[in-house]
Amino acid sequence: MLAIDGLAKRFGTATALDGVTFEVRPGEVFGFVGGNGAGKTTTMRIVLGVLEPDAGTISWHGAPLDPALRRRIGYLPEERGLYPRMRVTEQLVYLARLRGLRRSAAVAAAERWTERVGLGERRDDEVQKLSLGNQQRVQLCAALVHDPDVLVLDEPFSGLDPTAVDTLAGVLREQAAAGTPVIFSSHQLELVERLCDRVGIISAGRMVAVGTVGELRAGERTRYDVTGPPPGWADGLDGVRVVGTDGDRTRVELGPGTDDQQLLGAALAAGPVHAFGRHLPPLTELYRDAVADRSGTGSAVVPS
Template sequence: MLAIEGLTKRFGTVTALDGVSFDVRPGELFGFVGGNGAGKTTTMRIVLGVLASDGGTVSWQGAPIDADVRRRIGYMPEERGLYPKMRVAEQLGYLARLHGMSAGDARTAVERWTERVGISARAGDAVEKLSLGNQQRVQLCAALVHDPDVLVLDEPFSGLDPTAVETMSGVLAEKAASGTPVIFSSHQLELVERLCDRVGIISAGRMVAVGTVDELRAGETARIDVVGPPAGWPDGVAGVTVLEAGHRPGGDWVRVALDDGTDDQAVLRAAAAAGPVREFTPYRPPLTELYRDAVADRVVVEPQPETAGARS
């Protein structure tokens, strides 16, 4: 298990990380989400040893991460870190050798991963000749070529077309199924919700929520659509709290939270007494809405480039 405990990091007067804690379990896809400057990249760079934290720990299998462990991590940075003049296969083989693989094993791994991500036909081309999407595929190969024990990926889906997104999604799911912990950041929340076992939401350097999407859906909610109800009709219904309301031609709708033990049939009867009911359904808010609610009261502050050196 990869465990991050109480990470803190300051850039001058800016607190980039403030007690960040979460873990990524074997065989788990963990989605790390937050706005620009929230602290995602800073956290990942500390895990990789690119940055030093001001406090807190990063451990793997219960022991502090050292240089030997970091050689077993596959890392994909948000900014492309490829040598543009080198040919794809040559570059991937070079990186595999840096991780300690033999020439033969490196060659086999390069063939395997370029084939898997759909760029084997471009293996002899210079990286600069590739589209941005194909360069992203090469970067994924670079993270995978040495068969890492952990995958840490910063915005891996950026710039990919739908076909490439499906390819990369399949690769990450396969790695997780093999027991590898996989953490990736992304602004594509629908994709995170679809792929990930658990999600961590970071805002202004603090973890504001961690759990499965179902766990982040606090309590039971329902959407009720009633034709022509009197104003404020749900206010007197026991065990019901109105979360939001709206109007559309022919009727009003409300989304309500039900207290534990509230009889949903009693709520339905109260709605029917207010007017004809067109809809009464459980409501499962998407991750985009959960994210919005989690960060609503927080302000994200960008570290200044001259002190931070990079975007979080």
Template sequence: MPDLRIDHLTKSYGELRALDDVSFTVRGGELFGFVGSNGAGKTTTMRIILGVLRADAGTVTWNEAPLDLEARRRIGYMPEERGLYPRMKVGEQLIYLARLHGLSAADAAAAMEHWTEVLGVAERRDTEVEKLSLGNQQRVQLASALVHGPEVLVLDEPFSGLDPVAVEVMSGVLREQAARGVPVIFSSHQLELVERLCDRVGIVRAGRMVAQGTIDELRATERPVWELTGSLPAGWADAVAGSVTEASPGVWRVEAADAAAAQAALASAVKAGTVTSFAEVRPTLSELFQGVVSEEVSA
């Protein structure tokens, strides 16, 4: 499977260090979610992958070869700042972009027809882009990233501004592309979506990759937390090893060193009163992200 490797990318704009030694790999067939606050360096990274910007240091390789112009033509790209020729018709525009990526006239026309059909803008082929609704412009934008049958997908905020129906369409397309073996990297602020969709996630902060891995890897914590709800007398946890705090009336957070310790805490609770639920609490991506951001604030 062809991998997209980003190795030690560094980029400065004058005094501002936009990227500081960013490295990650997106494997073929993998959906990689790229998360971070505004200005953390997501767009800069993607622009460097596409060769639109030049890195000060570091390399981008695909299939273990440097990503040159010829290879970049096989990437599908959706920039953060959407852009199409406003006064060009949808169909002509997609054919033009496909041909710039090296497709023959016939292949380009067929691909245009396919993608306008799949993305539900087939009836708009002869409409100028500026006359489309914002949602349809987004669909055409996605079509322009897919129309040349890319072997890598790099999408900057593909979900921003989409209605729930379009979000489902977009998610479906990304999954399909990954299933084809295409490495897909996309950035998003919609963390639930990233959590639901992505195989792996990278969190960037102030130009540095601060965490990356599968969602499960990221959620695994050194000190697991359990949440216990029920009707219990005060002081039930006095004998329990580990820390037990009442988060809200009838809800306790149990921090235990391991599962056995947690079970012991549960046994004490059952002895003392009625337990209605007991489950391990794993942080959501959103909480992980909040943690990263609060580190950023306190740093």
């Protein structure tokens, strides 16, 4: 298990990280989400040893993460980190040998991974002749070519078309199924929700929520979507707050002790009800609420 505990980091007077704590378990895909400048990349760079924290620890299976253990991490940076004039196989073999593989094993791994991500026919091309999406595939191969114990990926889906997204998602799930902890950051929250076992939300250098999407939903307010009755039917109902409308659909929030059957009865009394159900917020909405609660601005929900 990769455990991050109490990370703090300042750059001059700016606080980048403030007590960041979470863990990534074996066989788990962990989505690390937050706005620009929230602290995602800083956290990853500390895990890799590129930056030193001002406070906090990082451990792997209970042992401090030292340089030898960091060599077993597969890393994909947000920015392109490839040599543009090197051929794809040449580059991957070079990077694998830096991680300790013999040349024969490095060549075999480069061929296996380029085939897996759909670049088998381009492995003899110079990197600079590839599209940005294919360069991203090469970077993924570079993170995997030495058979890492942990995967740390910073915006791995950036610039990928839907087919490449599916390929990469499949690779990450395969790695997790083999027991590898996978942590990746992304602004594509729909993808994070579909792919990840758990999610961590960071805002202004602090973790504001960690858990499965179901666990994050359990901490949300109880909301219902009701379709059919005319607008205004729920105004003034005890224990009910209207949080959004969209045509004949109304989203309401129930206060403590308010019975959803009473809500349904009120809706039926106002007009025909075509749909009635608990609102299960997507990760996009959970993220907005968590960040808004952290900033003290409250939440504003528009049915979607």
